[in-house]
Amino acid sequence: MPQRFKFPARDFARTLAATTAVTALVATAACGSRAGEETVATESCVDTSGDTIKVGALNSLSGTMAISETTVRDAIYMAIDEINAAGGVLDKEIEIVAEDGASEPTIFAEKAEKLIREDCTAAVFGGWTSASRKAMLPVFEDNDSLLYYPVQYEGLEASENIFYTGATTNQQIIPALDYLAETGVKSIYLVGSDYVFPRTANAIINAYAEAHGIEVLGEDYVTLGSTEFSTIVNQVKSAGADAVFNTLNGDSNVAFFREYSNVGLTADQMPVMSVSIAEEEVGGIGIENIEGQLAAWNYYQTVESPANTTFVEAFKAEYGADRVTSDPMEAAYNSVYLWAATVEKAGSFAVADVQAAADGVSFESPEGTVVIDGDNHHVSKTARIGEINADGLLYTVWESEGAIEPDPFLEGYDWAADLSVTE
Amino acid sequence: MDLLVGQLFTGLSTGSILLLAALGLSLTFGQMGVINMAHGEFIMAGCYTAYVTQQVVGDAGASLLIALPIGFLVGGTMGLILEALLIRHLYHRPLDTLLVTFGVGLVLQQVARDVFGAPAVNVTVPEALRGGVDLLGTTVPKTRLFIMALAIVAVAAVTLVLRFTPAGRRIRAVVGNRDLAETAGISSRTVDAGTFFIGSGLAGVAGVALTLIGSTSPTTGQSYLVDAFLVVVAGGMGRIKGAVVAAVALGATQAVFETYSTASLAKVGVFVVIVIFLQLRPQGLFTLRTRSLA
């Protein structure tokens, strides 16, 4: 029988009771409005009296996402410099307040609030992962401010306070499926990282496949950042699908494509359609492992248009000839111009005026003309399927007929009726 | 059937990767009781060694062969410096060593980020190791066969050194009983430094080899670290044999879980298996009988 020790339970109880009572008293004395009651939205503190107007740039400069997000930041800075050189917005020079999201959703929320409430920025550009956007969304809604989000994402969202300048699912995933179906693909295998974008994308792909007579032979997820693909690639190989739809993220792509070519699979036998591999990522994967594979985006560095020639030249002049431009960078660049154009049209920096003026605002962007849809705050975009060439760039092999109207909730697709309910 | 053979092989292959990553740890943690959280960053250093070597040499095959010994030296030297500057002064505070080396790991990661940039770099796989070999009805990638072979060579080398060389004998003496070994005239300080050099060098070798299958980025090492530690914990202190068995067992467990559920649940499953296992054998698979109390 071991000796017993006495736990100071009675002291504990006394302290708990006393302090809880005091705290409860103080807290309730300081209570505000309850559920359902209207709250007074915090007054905007944006200062429009001077010669400058402040905007925020909120990207991850540290942590795992820094790889991608620093390139987006470069594009945002370039757009702002260009606009300033051309006389600014409403004759005011744009001043950037930069913040680091540190690849963590909570930091994104915290810094967004700082940009709005302490720095009084008129709009914020940035965010990459859906987690960061979901974290920032309530901040922008509660403080009634504006976020311009530049990355393709899983759709099913439309906030009054966010403008989405990247593709939603019907501008990227559905065209990719259309392309596969056109080229005679009858069966596919789905491989993705285990988080919301691949899961949502695959839900859409499953519904599409069912409606279009394509067989889904398998659906596998790996943890984010996983580099262990032998099991999955073996399963992909023995399933023998016509194509693979890849929604893997980041470093996992490297391991996946190496394993893929190691077991002897090639783009000719079983092409892989990827939705997260752009010019930036090809180098890290190694061209020999990925040459000939497909990607679905709205923009490639190789897109032929006068606007893109200028964009690529300006970017290389600013940041170095060895740098490449990619879809999210271009969407971020567009987002700044779209904001400026909307402000010019509204003749005001006020959030309500910008929201009211947004519908139909357009910009001759490197990918072609993009137009804001005032209802869902997304933009119309041209879908492009690209093939990865030996020079590490992607070349368009197929493009949609004109720009596709954004449809974040897939309301225009009968087969997608069961996927989600609108808000 | 094909799939089963494939899974079996996957287990072995995952196990050999774990083993490569854990072998060095098993020496430093097992023999010296030092938890080196920067071990993952030594692996990362090995990855970048392979990258730099390839940039210099050009030919992928030759550079791989050259990078393996260089990786050993790079990892080993880093280990030696770490041992001399920090760990030596903290031998009696194992938990503090853990935190200090975590700090070292953070710094090394950021250094890699500043030197090589945050994006992953590509190390080209040599022509000879591309593609696969048909084995019992499944295709086995040559890179994985290479890694398995390398793991076997590494284990054999470490075992031989420990068993048959004077240095190995001294290491075993210090592990068995530090005070007694010192009384017998062995400089435990030199032995510690030597052990750390070998252990960290093995991390460098693992890093070079892992470029064949994974990506090379500043956070590469981190992803192997926790699994490697679990191997050492499950295998038992100071036992190379334990590390080998535990690595293969964990690899197989992971592969089995992965086949019947998702890869995410496989990680959780492995953890549960280890906690249950430690209930049965709290000192790990193979225990070293010492006369020390704790």
Next chain:
Amino acid sequence: MNRFFETRLGAWTGFAAAALVLFGAAPLILSGFRLGLLAQFICYAIVAVGIGLAWGRGGMLTLGQGVFFGMGAYLMAMHMKMADAEFRNGAGSVPDFMELAGIRELPAYWAPFASPVFTIAAILILPTAFAVLLGLAVFKRRVKGAYFAILSQALAGAFAILLIGQQSMGGFNGLSRFRYFFGYNLADPINQRMLYFIAAGVLLVVVALALQLRRSRYGELLVAVRDAEERVRFLGYDAANIKVVAYATAALFASVAGAIFVPVVGIISPASIGIVPSIMFILGVAIGGRASLVGPVVGALAVAWAQTALSEQFPSAWTYAQGLLFIVVIALLPGGIASIPAVAKRFRKGPVTVEAAA
């Protein structure tokens, strides 16, 4: 000076001063945004008090406090999501993120969280019970030191991965977009201040509880176990039980901190509870002084503040600073900031006993 605060009168004076600063000065000086940040930092400080107990006093380096922090946070978040759904679409309806993920039926384990009482009970009991079970499993088998540290770290990793895989728990994105906290509108600045007061109050409670534990006979046994577990066992005590109590208390504190963190910050995701955030909890404790009472609190607040302030200007420098802090403080100043006076005295007068660290 230190002597004074160890007396009964001193303790009361200390608490009064802290209360004055937290409840009086801070709300007056700080803007709403900064006050919200402080509330967030206080949540980290509450976790730190628990770690100080388990690690500083008990010698158990728990690298997995993110698990318990996450449990508390997710339990609270589940309730808040349920309350949102109920307010918008009536009782029993599915929270908004599930609709988006295509989940039409409310999973059975979500249903009880519609009740605030059940939620609070769960926040207090579930993590504590889990810690007791795990602690018994581990400590009874005398798994300790480095083994325990690594296991707790692996646990944090496994927990985060498990959550990422659960779409019905928000997956990688976690849970966010909360509107009401037990019926109060979160968008209202007055209610945000209320949350700050709650956080500050809980911090005082937690410190008071830790103080009582330290002073009790149990507190002495805990230190004894840390310094010489075998001897305590020879005296007839079950060292495992003593450790389990400290471990479970630390888990409880972390869980409560997590539960407050959610309404304050407005999001909880696996990124806030995995391996790296769990180790970061340790940093503040180490800097402040693991074995002292207020050291962990001060350390946690200072680290969180420094992170915000420094990362705004020098994002990559902050990573170096973090790494170097770990190295310098732990290698050279194991007692943390709290030990500086004692160390200084030792320099002047020769050896004085410093509160040793495990």
